[in-house]
Amino acid sequence: MSRLRKITRRQAVLLAAAALLGAAIGGSALTGHIGVALAVLAVVMVALTAGLILVLHRLATLGREARRSQREQRAVLDQTQRRLLGAVEQMLLLAGDRHRELTELLANSQKLTANGTDRLLRAQTGEVEALIQMFQGFSPRAPMPTSGGFALNPTDLLALLHIIHTRRPKLVLELGSGTSTVWIAYALEKAGGKLISLDHDAAYAEKTRIALAAHGLTAVAEVRDAPLCPVVLDGRTFPWYDTEAVADLNEVDLLLIDGPPEKTGKDARYPAMRVLEDRLADTATVVFDDAHRQDEAEALRRWVEMIEGLTQEGEALGRHAVLSYRRVVRQFTPSN
Structure with a gap:
């Protein structure tokens, strides 16, 4: 069914x-x-x-x-x-x-x-x-600040101290204070020279002053506050150290360019030689740190092309380049 x-x-x-x-x-x-x-x-x-x-x-x-x-x-x-x-x-x-x-x-x-x-x-x-x-x-009289990083590394510092020992500059101008300031001051204490260091960072400048005082080097080295101000060169504006900080300086035998820092702007160190050429002695030495970087290498090339009497001493060793400066004095004969 x-x-x-x-x-x-x-x-x-x-x-x-x-x-x-x-x-x-x-x-x-x-x-x-x-x-x-x-x-x-x-x-x-x-x-x-x-x-x-x-x-x-x-x-x-x-x-x-x-x-x-x-x-x-x-x-x-x-x-x-x-x-x-x-x-x-x-x-x-x-x-x-x-x-x-x-x-x-x-x-x-x-x-x-x-x-x-x-x-x-x-x-x-x-x-x-x-x-x-x-x-x-050297026999430091207090603990030395660390080297490397943003400061000059030991190999570059050693080369710089050798330049001071052999060339015995009477006046050294350093752009950017720190570890190198203390070492240079020790070297100048032996060589009989004086150091002026500029720093755009007031707190860092004070830290360097404290280190110099701890080592008993305030009679040899002075750190000056130099905030960044606009500097116009070749139609461009650069943030660079206040030029009032170097208004009293002349006959600089050794110029160490280690500032302003890269982070402050593109081509931050280019103004150095353009601004300070007239502050140099007739025969001077320029040490340019971080010359291996692109901006610094370009600045170095332009300086050598534009500034008469400025030549590079061989290839850059380590992170720095060494340049010689001889002022070109042109004699003008009076026209009859």
């Missing part, structure tokens, strides 16, 4: 028609109408045969569609497999190339690291050796 409830309307109609035909055949046979019964039976057989033929045709069509679908699925599967294999092969090739690149990069990095470490160790050794030589030449 449950199956009968699940049949469709079309199936129910067919079952009803079959039942009627069966009843007609049976009734005709029972009533003696054999001819009618045979005719109805023939109709049923023809209908069954036609239905069977239709079913077989439908099954054949479904078979063909199924085979075509299988062929299409097989083609899609084959194409997918080929694409997948191609993608995997491409990934393997790319992975191999990337592996080689990473291997080469790692090897180069290791080489650079080894070279960098070796250079760093050599540089540290040089700084330690320079520091030892500096302390061998």
